[in-house]
Amino acid sequence: MRDGGVEEVTGRWGAVRAVMGCGLVAVALVSCSAPEDGPEVASLSTGTGQAPAASTERERPRERLDMTSEDLEALQRPYWKCMGEQGIPDKRAMGDLSVVPEGDERIAAAEAACAHTVPLPPWEKDPANPESHAFLVRVVDCLRGKGVVKVEVVPGESGGHTIAMGGAENDSEQVGLALGHMSECEAEASRR
Secondary structure, eight states, rough: OOSSSSOOOOOHHHHHHHHHHHHHHHHHHHHHHHOOSSSSSOOOOSSSOOOOOOOSSOOBBBBTTTHHHHHHHHHHHHHHHHHTTTTTOOOHSSSSSSSSSOOHHHHHHHHHGGGGGOOOOOOGOOTSSTTHHHHHHHHHHHHHOOOOOOOOEEETTTSSEEEEESTTTTTTHHHHHHHHHHHHHHHHHHHO
């Protein structure tokens, strides 16, 4: 030892002990330091300073415009599985639900129990999207540019808007033409 109680570091093991000692001092200083004023990285905040309440509602799946019929089928499987667990037959296997009377309480109860599995529409068509009406107008404009005359944006049954094809007489040629160009026009409208 030297004067003042400081040990002299000599040899390889002395150097190792000195480095480890400095490391321990650095860890102790960091551990005991006061917290910084704010985070240095981007973070999300609820604005209340409290943890957000746990959600009791499950997140529903969402369709996308570019999904194939196989993709949509896979997205709907959980719904039909849930409905089957509630005693309601799979309408795809049966053709429709007409074997179960329309006002049957079992259907309403099953739909309520399985609501969390019903896919949401593509965001572009979702009534919750403030831009959905403008998207549908662009789709209709595109369809008209492709020769579809009997097509328009109309209020939807459950809120929002939808595209009506075929006019009042439900012209099957116009409906077929619109459906034939629908994916192409949706893709074009989503790029704008």
